[in-house]
Structures are given as structure tokens and as C-alpha cells.
Amino acid sequence: MPVLTRGQRQAVRRLLVHVALVVIISVISLPSVWMISTSIKPDAEIQVRVPRLIPATPTFVHYYHVLFETAVPRYLLNSFLVASGTAGLAVLLTSLAAYALSRFTFRAKSIYILFILTSQMFPSALFLTPLFIVLKNYHLINSRIGLMVAYATFAVPFCTWLLKGYFDSIPVELEEAALTEGANRVQALWHVTIPLAAPGMAATLLFAFLLSWQEFLFAFTYIQSDQFRTLPPGINVLYASGLGVDFGNMMVMSVVTTVPVVLLFAFLQRYIVQGLTAGAVKG
């Protein structure tokens, strides 16, 4: 065996890491690749004994059907309204609390934080029945507002925690400097802290959007009318109603549900990964 220099050993090592990662990621991405491949195949090429990765005659017929001949556009709109409403309200309401938790010390603070953290572990199943009764009493079953209320169960604790982390990362000294220069507390917050926290707040907003966008259980249980149905239960209804074997259209629906969040993620990867890991790493 020839003796390699340190630099060569490094190069070989890097090459092996690249090879390993490419193999792992190919395997992990295969389902998504297959989803796209199936979505652009004509029916004659889908349920066949010897499937091809690249369709022989690619077609957008399933896209046309799903986007123009089904209720999917309405589901998309409902999903968009509910997810952006939840995210917007959650960030607006929790940013004040997150600021307080980051900047002030008070006696109940550690209990407050502990409860916020543990509530993320609660099973949705636990909220399912009591919230159903609460919403029913206020006539909020079959309502997008009602669904937003249900989503607050995870969005409020989650956004509070994430935003607190972002406020923590902004040095207090900047605010103190503004205060000594004669600004009052609100001015310091508005002109110094908020602009600095803006990227973090935007990331939290989109993170909450992402979580609401993919929620299934609450949406499925609390919305029975097709008019207000969001995308995840909408897909399930179409899947369960026999369209399940119509894999071309099912894959198009999966694409339609996945693409918006993948785009969001692509723009915000850094922030989302940072937010995702903040809780676990700070522990």
C-alpha cells in the first residue's frame, strides 16, 4: 500500500464522506422523486409490472385534473388562510410575552418556561375531545376561526419559546444605550430591538405557518363541511373515497401540498434549523 501524505489522506476521507452522503440522500429522496415521476406519467405507465423512473410520455393531465376539476384549489385557499392567520396572530400575541421572558426577571418565570416546554410534549389526542366541546359550544365547528383556535394550542407555546430565543440573542446593551440617550422603553423596543429581531420574527412566523399547513388531526375532526376543509384532510377524503388507487392524481395532490412548504424551507433553511435546534441544544 502506498504511503499517503496527510493532504492525500484528507482528500480520500472527504471523498468517502461525499460518497456516503450521496448514497444516503439518494435513498431518503427516492420517495419524493417517485412522487414527481408518477405525477407526470399517463395512467398507462403507472400501474405496470416494470415501472420506469423517467416517463416515456410525460404528461400534465393529472395536474390539470387536480387543479381545475377537483376541490383542491378551495382546500389550498383554506389551508393558506388558516395557516397564515394562525401564524400571524400567534407571533403578534406571543412576541410581547417572549420579550418579557427574555428581558425581565420575575418569580414565576421558571415555572412559566417549564410549562411552555412541557406543553409541546402533550399528545394532540388530549386536546381533541375537550376542544371539540369548547368549539361546539361556541359554534366554531366547521369554521376556519375554530381551527385557528385549535392550532393555537401548539402555535402559542411554540412561538413564545422560539421568539424568546431570538430576543435572548440580541444584546441588552443596545437597548440600554438607547435608554441612556433619552429614549423611553417603548421607543427603545420599537427602534432598536424590533428591527434587530425582525428576521427571527419572520422565521417564527413561517415556522408556525409550516406547522399549521401540515396539521391533519384537528382539521380532520373539527371540519366536516367540504367548503372549509383544508388540504391535508381534503387529500385524505379523496384518498379514502376510492381515488386512493388513482395514484397519478394522488401524487399530484402530494406535490401540491409539499411544494409550498419546500419553497419556504429553501429560503429559510438557516433560520429554521437554528430554531429547531435551539430548544434541544440549549436544553
Added chain:
Amino acid sequence: MLPFRRRMIPSNPLKQAWSRSQRHLPVVLLLAPATLIFLAIVLYPLLYGLYLSLTDTDPTTLQSRFVGLGNFAKMLRDRVFWISLRQTFTYATVTLLIEMPLALAIALLLNENIRGRWLYRGLLMLPWVMPSIAASVIWGWLLSADYGLLNYLLTRVGLIDTYVAWLSRADLALPSLIAVGIWKGLPFTSVVLLAGLQTIPSELREAAEVDGANALQRLWHIILQHLRPVLVITLVLRFAWAFNTFDLVYVLTNGGPGYSTYLLSIYMYLTAFSFRELGYGSALAAVMLLILVVLAVVFIRTVSRKDD
């Protein structure tokens, strides 16, 4: 940082109380909106749910009848509850046993100083970003008994002779769901572990290398020791997540065939909303919460005691 700096300390107790309320006023005002929502939407339903577990409640009229611990007594005799409980534990434990080492390996690879790391990480995150309902539908197609890609690939490489009905065989349905769950959870776990790895000072690894520690020794003594707090939190969170799994199972098998993929979350849902027993369903949810809280506390205690 103190909210308001006092110029002098008042001696009068009434003034002291006033100054304290002055000091706390901003905190109270800032916390009020989120706290009110939190109380109304998280804490109140939580307590209400625990109350419902002690009742028989009709889902149409919402009339409740207090039955004390009756639902829990019923649970002890309920064969389906015990089946679901056992399978939920199997599901969560097997998931973690397979996923954790895989995630650690991927995290170690991504922690290498190579070009295009962010691209690999971004592509890796795809299953996590994908809405679980889309993932379920895709896997329903991949695992299809007649024309599924998995069957095709496995027969091509000669691992199986005939096509397998992965999701409708009682012995294979739960393992198939575990595999799908790992595919969905692996990105999250890897990226969190990667973030933990990145907090290990590189001098430490280099020093160990100079001291002649081999790769396994370095992994054991330096990396895993440093990673322990992150590992503990990730294990607890991921276990809770697996324990609460609903979407995948509901779409792919709905608990079947027979009871072979009944998990507590599925059984709870069917009880409350298909069999229309809101009280018994709430009792099942309460037991899920109890198990998770006890496990988390025991686990974190045990691990932190080793530190002493």
C-alpha cells in the same frame, strides 16, 4: 436587566407595595395576552379533558354523567387497550433504537468539513418538511402490493420472490409503519444531533487524535460524552413524538389489519369520534399523557444523576 432603576428605596410599606406593582406592571402587561390565550386554549382544555375522563359524555347532546374512575376500571379489562399500549411501546422503542444510531452516523458525516454541506443538509430535511399526509399517500403507493416500487426493486435484486402486501399483512403492517416513521423522523434527529456536534470544540477532538485515541475511542469518550445533554432531550422529544404518532397510521392502515396496528392515539381517536364515547376516549388520552410525563421525568432524572 432591571426593568426600572429606583433612585431611592422608599421606607413606607405602602409605598413599597406601590413601587413593586410599578416594577411588575410592564411584565404583567406584556405577558397578559399570551398568558390569557395559553390559559384558555392550553390549560383549560387540559383540565377539562382530565375531567371528561371521569365522565360518560354524549357527543351530540354533550350531556356528561360523572362516573368517577369507571373509565379507568374499564380500561384495565379492555383487551384492545392492552394491545394498543403494547404496540405503541413497540412502535416508539423500535423506532428510536433504529433511528438514533442512523441519525448519529448522518450527523457525524455532515459534521465533516466538506463542500456543499448545506446542500446535503437541505436535501436531507425533505421528509421532515413534507406534510405527513403527503408522505403517507406516497408511501401507500410505494408499498402497494400490486405495483409498488418497493416490491419491484426487492424482486429485482432477488430479496423476495413474490410481491408482498406490506400494509395488509398482520405481521408486516407495524414494521412497515415503523420504517415510514423512521424515514420521516430521521432528518429532524440528525439535524439536532448535528447542532450538538457543532458545539464540541475542535481542539478537543484534535487533542485526542494527537494522544493516539482511535476513532471509536474518540466517538465514545469525547463525542458521546459531550453530546449527552442533547441526546437526552432528543430521545425524550422523539419518543413522545413517536408515541403520539397518528397521521401515518390513520391513513395507511387505520389500525388494521385486525388490531395489528392499533396504537393508543388511533384507539383514542376511534373511541371518541367513531364509537362516540368521549369520556372513555378522554381517559385513554389522559393515560397517554401520564405515561409520557412519567417516562420523561424518570429518564431525565436517571441520566442527570449519572453526572454527579
